[in-house]
Amino acid sequence: MVAIRTSGLTKRYGDLTAIADLDLEVREGEVFGFLGPNGAGKSTTINTLLDFTRPTEGSATVLGYDAQEEADRISPRVGVLPEGFDCYPRLTGRRHVEFAIETKDADDDPDDLLERVGLAPEDRRRRAGEYSTGMRQRLAMAMALVGDPDLLIMDEPSSGLDPHGIREMQELVRSEADSGTTVFFSSHILEHVDAVCDRIGVLNDGHLVAVDTIEGLRESIGGGATMTLTLADADEHARETAASIEGVTAASVSGQTLECSVVDPLAKATVVTELTRTGATIHDIRIEEVSLESLFTTLTNGDSERAQRSHIASEDTTEPVTQNPDSEVAG
Amino acid sequence: MTSHIATVARKDFADAGRSKLLWGIVGLFVGIVVIGYVAIWATLDDVVASEALGFLNFPIQVVLPVAALIVGYMAVVGERQSGSIKLLLGLPPNRTDIVLGKLLGRIGVVVVAIVIAFIVAFVLSLVLFRSVPFTDWLAFGALTVLFGITFVGMAVGVSASVSSRGRSMAIVVGIYMVFVALWELLTAGTYYLIYDEGPPVEVETWYLLIDQFNPIFAYTNFANSLVDGGIFPFQFQYGLESTEAYQLTPAERYAGSGDAPFFLQEWFGIVVLLFWLVVPVAIGYYRFQRAEL
Structure with missing residues (x-):
């Protein structure tokens, strides 16, 4: 079974092509990391899956339903952690989760879910307007977990979290995956994907440049x-x-x-x-x-040799780091 | 598929209920009612309770549209701008649920404020004038609720149509300006351009039909027929209409023989108010369904 499939998915904003002819397949039960630098088109892809955005060409299915035509059938079975969201500043954290439970017609205990994402009992009673970015991220995660979704779609779940929070998030993803949930999440930081993903897809400049296991990617690049x-x-x-x-x-x-x-x-x-x-x-x-970071750089630069050299150069302090564009600007 | 309109509306109302907005508006309306009643009671001698009620017409027709527009203009676009709409759409509610749920939630806010204000009016009428014109009070109250709902609908419709708070505010202010400040220019001005003279008191029927499509006129015309008071719509006057015409209702200005047609009767104001409720919401709904978030 396929949890997510995009066929020839294309989104253009005027002259700008956000994603081009994307063919992606996420299998049921796997943890799929969607990787790419900022602006690669990850959020556009996810927004299309959630029907926030409509494709210019091509189509996408989520859990077998058309993401645009049958969005109402998808949302009850999916947990979503969007990117660039905000909470309702005047409602408490707990009220947010209660609302999610109400809409999903679920029988979860809000406190259980908030416990799982690590939001302290005294914070649950506070208004979400007082929350830090990390707390908002945890709250949204709790809302995404409501109703034991078949599929979790998370856009940059680690943003706003400290290293400890990121580890907790990864454990949460792992335990959801162990209970049979398919997880699709995006990140621009490879090590966040590396730790939990069965497979990764690398998106660069709107194009899918690689889909493989991490070992497979390492091998195929000959790293x-x-x-x-x-x-x-x-x-x-x-x-x-x-x-x-x-x-x-x-x-x-x-x-x-x-x-x-x-x-x-x-x-x-x-x-x-x-x-x-x-x-x-x-x-x-x-x-x-070979570090995953250099592997990632290799894939997204499309010029493996330069990327390799740049990586080596930046580790060797005796050599001037001429390949680093930042230092050129600074100089 | 179950509908989530009620869930969204309840959440929206709970959210608004925790804001200063609702209580500010309740306070404003109660203040108007109290000041109005006490001032009439203290300054005028032989005023009866139903006339005092009629005097409320004037402050309400000025303040209620502004309050309702403020309540509604951020309803959908505010969530779009902050990003909380992504949290909401990630859950089962869809865009239809959001527009209609938000509409109901914000209507709830305005209706609560109006109902409280009318209850206060009821009590003051009893205390100060020793009587309550019950049917007048009820009919006037119900019409005022519809008037408030109409302006909430306009604002929520606008808020669903646009992608930024600034645009929503600009359009909402523009709508208010059209009804209060520009209406005569648009209607009588057009008449002037066509006939080279301002509309006479007994004017063509089509003109009266268009002229009374101002929801504020619709409200005051109908309210005047429900309660004593003789209050006229608050608007900028440019002198394109004769002084006499400003004082008359469309039915009174009807030039034909016999009774004015149904669409010039006072009760037709209900249709006008419903028109201004439904059309903006429908446009907003249509545009929001197609919006890229």
Whole structure:
């Protein structure tokens, strides 16, 4: 079963194309992270799914219903955490949840839900106008959970939350997913998606540039990892040995260190055993996974080499960071 | 599909009930009634209770439209601007529920204020004049409620039609200006352009029909036939109409023989008020259904 499907979904505002020919499929029961930089079209896509916005071309279905024509059939079964929303300043947090329960004809206990999202009992009785952004986010999350929805659609759920709040949000998403809820959420920060998602879709400039599991994405980009070995005697022989192993794409020697780029995780162990077998003495091993951030940058820049270099350059303080546009502006 | 209109209306009324808006308006109306009654009682001698009631017509026709427009003009667009509409539409209520629920909620606010003001009038009439013209009081009260609802409807209709608070306010102010300050220019002015002279007292029927489509005229004309008082609509006068004409109702100005047609009778004011309630709401509803949020 498919929870969300968009077919050729396109939205134009005058000359500006917010999303272009988007074909997306979110399966029932999975946690799907919708990733992209600000302005990529994530909110436009979500707004179309919720019928806040109407597509210029194409269509979308949510839980099998047309997002535009059959919106009334969708909303009772979906929990929504919108982006850029506000609460009713004069109503208490608890009254908000009661209202959501009333509209969904559910029998939830408002306090249970507010407890789950971590809104303290004394805060529940306060007017939402006095809430911080994080508290509003928690309140909206509680409203989204009303009626045990089949699908949660969350637009930038981590915005306004501190790191602790973000972890709680992720746990909440995980536990909802474990109880069978499909979760679709957007973020512009990859690590928030990484922790909870089964699959991610990367949106850039209105185009879907990748849909895969995180491991799958890593592999398809050939990112893999960098192994740095400190040897008693790092020489050309050791470099050749390492380079000849399948799954190692490059190896280089400088001083006591041998650096290998590994695309196949299994190759790491082979590097160690092969070097030991050919007589090398290994003092230390350091393995660095290609960071998801650089992977993301690679995908959204559409120019993998530049992105990789930029990433490396920004970590190496001895090299001037010429690729960083911000520093050029500042200079 | 169950309708969520009542749920939205209750929430909206509860929300408005916690604002200073409702209580400000209740206070204003009660103040007008109290000051009006006491002033009439203290300054005029042989006034009877039904005349005192009639005097309320004037302050109400000036203040109630303004109050009702203020109550309604932010109803939908306010939620759109703050973003709370996304929270609301993310729940089962749809756009129809929002427009109609908001309309009912805001109507509730204005009706509560009018009802309280009329109860105060009832009590004061009893205390100061030792009698209450009950049927007059009831009919005048009911007509005033409809008058208030009409202006709430106009404002909610506008608030559903536009995407910003500023636009809503501009249009609502414009509507009030048309009814109070520009009506004579639009009607008698048009007549002047066509016939090269202002409309005579006994004027063509089509002119009377258009002229009385001002909801404030409709209210005062009908109210005058329900209670004693002889109060005329509050409006800017440009002298395009003769002095005599300002004092007469459309039925009295009817030029034909026999009784004036039904659409010039005072009760037709009800149709005029309903027209100004339904049309703006329908336009707002139509535009809001198609809006991008």
